[in-house]
Amino acid sequence: MPGAIHAEGLVKTFGDVRALDGVDLDVPEGTVLGLLGPNGAGKTTAVRVLTTLLRPDSGRAVVAGVDVLKHPNEVRRSIGLSGQFAAVDEYLTGRENLHMVGQLYQMSSRAAKARAGELLERFHLADAADRPAKTYSGGMRRRLDLAAALVVSPPVMFMDEPTTGLDPRNRQQLWDVIQELVAGGTTLLLTTQYLEEADHLAHDICVVDHGKVIARGTSDQLKLRTGGERVEVVVHRPDMIDPARAVLAGFGKGEVAVETHTRKLTVPVAGGAKLLAEVIRELDSRGVEIDDIGLRRPTLDDVFISLTGHTAELAEEGDGDSTAAGGGGERGQGPKEAVK
Ligand SMILES: Nc1ncnc2c1ncn2[C@@H]1O[C@H](COP(=O)(O)OP(=O)(O)O)[C@@H](O)[C@H]1O
Numbered sequence: 001m002p003g004a005i006h007a008e009g010l011v012k013t014f015g016d017v018r019a020l021d022g023v024d025l026d027v028p029e030g031t032v033l034g035l036l037g038p039n040g041a042g043k044t045t046a047v048r049v050l051t052t053l054l055r056p057d058s059g060r061a062v063v064a065g066v067d068v069l070k071h072p073n074e075v076r077r078s079i080g081l082s083g084q085f086a087a088v089d090e091y092l093t094g095r096e097n098l099h100m101v102g103q104l105y106q107m108s109s110r111a112a113k114a115r116a117g118e119l120l121e122r123f124h125l126a127d128a129a130d131r132p133a134k135t136y137s138g139g140m141r142r143r144l145d146l147a148a149a150l151v152v153s154p155p156v157m158f159m160d161e162p163t164t165g166l167d168p169r170n171r172q173q174l175w176d177v178i179q180e181l182v183a184g185g186t187t188l189l190l191t192t193q194y195l196e197e198a199d200h201l202a203h204d205i206c207v208v209d210h211g212k213v214i215a216r217g218t219s220d221q222l223k224l225r226t227g228g229e230r231v232e233v234v235v236h237r238p239d240m241i242d243p244a245r246a247v248l249a250g251f252g253k254g255e256v257a258v259e260t261h262t263r264k265l266t267v268p269v270a271g272g273a274k275l276l277a278e279v280i281r282e283l284d285s286r287g288v289e290i291d292d293i294g295l296r297r298p299t300l301d302d303v304f305i306s307l308t309g310h311t312a313e314l315a316e317e318g319d320g321d322s323t324a325a326g327g328g329g330e331r332g333q334g335p336k337e338a339v340k
C-alpha cells in the first residue's frame, strides 16, 4: 500500500539544471521522512512539486491518497506547508496572520480566531501576538510560519528547512513542537541540511544530491555506511602523532586521517564510549600525551564525502545565490516564488 506521500520518477528541469532527476519517495502514514541534502540538491523543488506549487516534467505523486497532478485543489486541503517560501505577511500581526490563514481555509471567523489564540500560546508567541510579524526575530518568525501551517491540523505536513539559520535554543524549541505534532499522528516530510536534525526527527532519511536520491535508510543505517562515529584526538606534541596513529589504526574501522598542523587525528570507529576509554588507556600506556579526545558523530559532510566523494560545499557549484551548507546565521529566505 502506498504511503501518505508517494512519488515515482519525479523529473523537473530548469533549463540545463535537472533539479529533480527521477526521484522516488514513500512516506508511510504517521512517519517522518527527512530529505537531507546540500543547497541546490533539489529539496525545495521536491516539496513544491508534492505541494502542488510546481508541475514536474514527468513522474507521478500521490499525497494523502490523492493524485497531485490530477487533483491539486483536493491535495491542498489535506496538507500544511511551512518553510523557505511560506507566506507570512510581514505587515500583519502574528494573530492576524493566523486568522487570515484560517479564513483562507474557510473556517468561520470565530473558529479561526480561537485556533489562532491556541497556536499563539502553543508556540510561545502570545506576548508578541499583536505586533507586526516584521518586528519578530528569526526564531519567532519560524514559529509563526509553522503555526500558520497548522491552523487546519493537516494530516500531511511539509517543512522546508524549518530550522536553517536558527540558534540552538530556537532549533530545540522547534524540534519539540515538531515531535509533538508527529506524536499526534501527522505524516511529515522535512527537508534539512543537517544530519543531526534528520537524526533527531526522522524515521527514514533520503539523501539527495543533484536531483537524485543517492542513499536511503534509517539514520543508523546511513551512519554505518558513513563509517559511524569518529574518535578525534589532539596529541600534545608533533612527535606523538606517529605512535597515536598506530594506536588508532588498531581500533579504527577505516583510515586514520591526520591533520599535522593541529596535531589532530581522526578515525571512524564502532563501539562508542567504552571504546573511547580503551583508546585513552592504550594511548596512555604508550606514553602519548593528549590535549583533547572525543567521540563525534558523522557530520553531513562526512556523509557526503563518503557517498559522493565530494563535500556539501562542492555540490553548490553553479548555484549562485546559496550560502555554505551548514552555515550559521539567519539567512534571507529569498523572494516569494510564483506559483506555476
Ligand atoms: N525557479 C527556478 N528556476 C531556475 N532554476 C531553479 C529554480 N528553482 C530551483 N532551481 C535550481 O534547481 C536546483 C535545485 O534547487 P532547489 O530545489 O531549490 O534545491 P535545495 O532546496 O535543495 O537547495 C538548483 O540548481 C537551483 O538553482
Ligand SMILES: [Mg+2]
Pocket (backbone or CB within 6 Å): 040, 043, 044, 045, 084, 160, 161
Ligand atoms: Mg531549498
